[in-house]
Amino acid sequence: MPRKGADIVIEALKEEGVEIVFGIPGGAIMEVYDALYRDGGIKHILARHEQGAGHMAEGYAKATGKVGVAIATSGPGATNLVTAIADAYMDSVPVVFITGQVPTHLIGNDAFQEVDIIGITRPITKHNFLVKRIEDLPLIIRQAFYIAKTGRPGPVLIDIPKDITQKLSDVKIPSLEEVKESLPGYKPHLEGNLQQIKKAIRLMVEAKRPVLYLGGGAVQAEAQKELIELAELMKIPVTTTNMGKGSFPEDHPLALHMLGMHGTYYANMAVYNCDLLIAVGARFDDRVTGKIEEFAPQAKIIHIDIDPASISKNIVVDVPIVGDVKIVLRRLLEELRREAVKILYPEERQKWIEQIEKWKKRYPLTYSRSDKVIKPQYVIEQIYQATKGEAIITTGVGQHQMWAAMFYKYSFPRQFINSGGLGTMGFGLPAGIGAKIGRPKREVFVIDGDGSFMMTMQEIITAVQYKVPVKVAIINNSYLGMVRQWQELFYDRRYAEVDLSVQPDFVKLAEACGAVGFRAEKPSDVREIIEEALRIQDKPVIMDFHVDKEENVFPMVPAGKSYREMILHDGKKPIEAETMYLVG
């Protein structure tokens, strides 16, 4: 039956199982909103800024594993999405962005609210489409979802001119088979090569000091069971990146926690001294490797990743395995069991584990406690205890993000949601709203900085409107804290433009928005406020924790430096450089 392009959009979204979309209407996208209204079958969350809508869709996608959808109008609506699109691209988040465009006959005329969003987002989308014929519309929408969620996931943008949404057509919604056939150049490689898997097994058997290094791909693949089995069977300690947190339970005895710039002493020591590094769904980012020439300098490297272009990009690997992490690991475990493989040097392995235990004891993650001022790390610890380690945590970007990564222990995939690749301040609140909407039974805590919070704080009203009870914990040090830390360490304490001491009264702000606000100024307030917040389930809560202003994030490997130059919590280098090395 002939129906409007806008109705086709809704029909195709429903075919994809979309239940909820995030966005803001405007001139060029009005037909789609009219169709949403008339249909009534898809819930829409009205954000207060398109960037917020984009991050909400990301938070929803990251928390559920489903494809998120964000909608905006042409021109400024579309450009306001750009940061969220780039963010989703860097962290491989499956989100479909739908933008309105000026009518076809006006494209290229500098029409009102016209912008070439296809051109702007080409380098930051997995793919994007301009719909030129209404007959292509349903196929393009289905292609967009298929591309966004398969292979290495990522954002896909569909730009729909207004006249396309108004025209009538009786074009059918294509089947998934037709969608696959229509993309001959797109075939994600899922099965790992068996010969490569066997080579990897041989290296794992022969290794004396192996380490597993898990990235965001291990979270996306939801391969926790397989990873635990592999680590336990082969006795391999496990470190995760910021994005990989939750892919392996952090309370497991083999867990080394995070590696890299703000990694733990023991994770970095283990990586520095290992003779085999098994990277799973990770991409050897500069925040992980530091100085590349000195990253795991003695190790052979196995790299399992779904993206062939990630292999040997930053570091040359010995055994690359291209495929879906879960499928490859299952195959690898099958082979291990079938051949009843035995570790070649069990004694050395045991010594390796013992050595790591010594490192863990020597420099555990810690900080200087205080009963006078609130230490930011203390707030995170209290949130961890009050939520029994079961909350989903989202964050902004900066010091609070790293403390949230260090002092909350994550145990399940999709539990820690933050902006890893792009490092987008302001990500936390909208992402937290999206996550809470996607996983309503989980407590969602937004651990935010005062600087980050102020970048997207208008979305607190969105949370009030839809009764989304996110708990926002502002780690308030009245500074752009991470920049201040770098200025302290590398710029001789010249604090250029990082002072945020002029800021709103966050408690009053919460109240003005119809949320609940609390403030903590001494350590004894902290737990009480968190408990109070946990009792509120019909509106968002803002907790303003006034913390020690000049607390720093340690350990730290300065940017571009070797792990040998790691600075510990007391601001001192850990040990004489030579004792960094072990040779088996």
Add this chain to the structure above:
Amino acid sequence: MADTLGSSQLSTVKAPLFREVKKGEVRKHLISLTVRNELGVLARIAILIAGKGYNIEGLSVGETHEKGISQMTLEVIGDDVVIEQVVKQLRKLIDTLKVKDITDVPHVERELALIKVYTATPRARDEVLRLVEIFRARIVDVSPETYTVEITGTEDKIQAFIDLVRPFGIKEMARTGKVAMKRESTPQEED
């Protein structure tokens, strides 16, 4: 310091250890692509290469015998290792069907150039005409002042011709960029 196990179990070394970082040779690469002739496909490819900080030195595009499928040949000067990365990323684009760096595989390559040479004097006309014959080129346009020469061949051949006519003065020149194709069997002699 009792940070490591005793030397009886694991010994320590003092010198720092380094991982070898692969650096490739910087040279001209010839990349052959089969692409779907979709909106913006060329822009996607160009952005990807520009994003690596490289310039496209030569480019030719045209439709193949199959409708909607185009063949593209790209020349890029770059580090071997980075180009390998570029090729992988080009393959990831939704609209590319085949991507291959054919620099080091036997292939045929041709380029066409149109060169407008000043030939005001009889001597110049004779000389250019002779060069045209030697190079098996063709004169496709004549004016009292100029000859326009069409020449096809390898980069070397065209460059040699250009060098020889340059003294007469080149008024204008246009080159197509290379078209290239992998050889099917054993390498044959070229030209």
